[in-house]
Amino acid sequence: MKQKSAGIAVIGVGLIGGSIIRDLQKNSNRFGNIYGIVDDPSASYAKNRGFIHDTLTYNQLPGKVDFIIISSPIFTIAEISQKIHNAFENKPSNKKITIIDVASVKSSIASTFENLTTSQLEFIATHPMAGTEFSGLDHARLGMFKGKPWIISRHKKNTDEGISQVKSFIHFLGGRLKELDAEKHDTYAAAVSHTTILLSNYIFDFLSDRYPEALDLAGSGFDSTTRLASGNPELHNSIMHSNTKTINKILSEFKVFLELKSSVDELPVDYFSSNKEKRDRWLSKKTIVQDKDK
Template sequence: MKTAVVLGTGLIGTSVALALSRHGVLVLLEDRDPDAARTAASLGAGTVLVPEGLEQPVDLAILAVPPAHVARTLRDAQARNLARAYTDVCSVKGSPAAEAASLGLDTTGYIGGHPLAGREKSGPLAARADLFEGRPWVLTPDQGTRRDVLNRALELVSLCGAVPVVMDPVEHDHAVALISHAPHLVSALMAARLEHASEEAARIAGQGVRDVTRIAAGDPALWREILTANAGAVADVLEDYAGDLAAVIGSLRSLAKEPNSPAGEAAAEELVARLRRGNAGQARIPGKHGAPRAAYAAVPVVIGDAPGELARLFAAVGAIRVNIEDLAIEHSPGQNVGLVTLYVDPDAAPGLAAQLVERGWTVQN
């Protein structure tokens, strides 16, 4: 790939452009908001496409627009003969492909794509060239997709450092409803409970609620587009969820009314059963490098909230020759300290804790 056009210079489009530019691809940029395109160009993502267009088609056009705009953007790009091949990066695949077919477009030169990466921030200023490194990137070819178009899309995925995954469009939409779109709504609804929470409740909010509500910070306008395009599949997931939620509420009401009765005992067992189902589902989320999720031991370390403290802790762990598999950081309310929980191999945890204490660190039991 020598040349590309990115249509839409938000977070994803600009990140794609930065990744391609880093590999020497000549990238041209266009956005309905000229300021967004100029901002992306100023970041080194490419050059703004001039109104006169191109002398000859580029190798690939990347449509970085919301799902509802993909087909119309593809129609406009094909009418201008912008590229030899076209792909998109939106998070819904079925409806854009169906609309493109209904408009009579040449779908043999187009392949759907969805990089499963993002940030809570939006716009070109939030873009990163390494946003897709190691992340799945779904491609949804159909029987009519030309081989050269598939190969060009695979090259795009490779240049962005992502991992290609080929899926059927309908299967993809059901999958992202389960693992992305419905969770975002659940996170937003949980975060909404905090809007009118007391100051005391907000002050003691810890890592648990931060984890559950992190993705609720997403752009509502963008999520309106996503949820509209995949509404049926998301509704199916939430309908099942609503049934589980109603059953849990019933169990909790029974426990509140008669905690020590046979009915209360049955309700408690029902809650435990559902929590175990949650354990089983969470265990299916892949671990490092796509391998089965491993069980790690937690080593909680208290650190000061000061420059260099986290680096000093990492250096100490490195000197002890222990690999950090994962970590979590929780800030203490009202104090300039935090708790860093290091997740390491269970066999290494006792020795790591002991040696950190010897080096002056406070390790919680």
């Protein structure tokens, strides 16, 4: 976003939407006013907290904003996108409007976005791989996306101009840009994020049910391993229902893998040292990539 934005609308001012706004507020001269949507329950609270300039109806968006971020729950995105489309169809803007989402599942959203994209409105599917186990505006923080992967999943109607604008926006927020088609994104996200949420919950569920007294002895290792079990239940449910097939496939593969590793006395003598080396190499590579982006 090299030119000044007319204004930005953020629909869904929770952890991710609020954290985006915190970064945008560092350079308000570049991005203009930040708005919420009247019928978004989080918007009035965000306005009272000084996160947004004002709230608008969907029909007031044309002429006020040229960049829209949908950071609402996954199951609401299709309906919100249609409302945006209808608003600008009824009152065309003299500028091209870019709309992005930040949801953690991309296939269904990219398909919806392709259907709604026109010469005036460009919907682009994105996903920042960032967050915490906490939810809500009160936990939004500056620098949430710095050094974190931020994926763009193109569809057939996306333009180089629109993608370039979104790339510039992501770079401003400090994200590490990566392009993946929607199907591959959903596979990778299921592997490193969605199944991790499940496993964190499964471990805590199992131990709290079978060995509840042992929890009194749990230390920081157990805390970090089960941290995601304290995450947003609504978000977790929507992820599982939106990416079910891929998550189930990876869980089935993991089940077979776990059965092969289930007998501790059959583990290779160098199993832990070998796995430590693999993880240390991964961490080192990850650190190098992040340092290059600074």
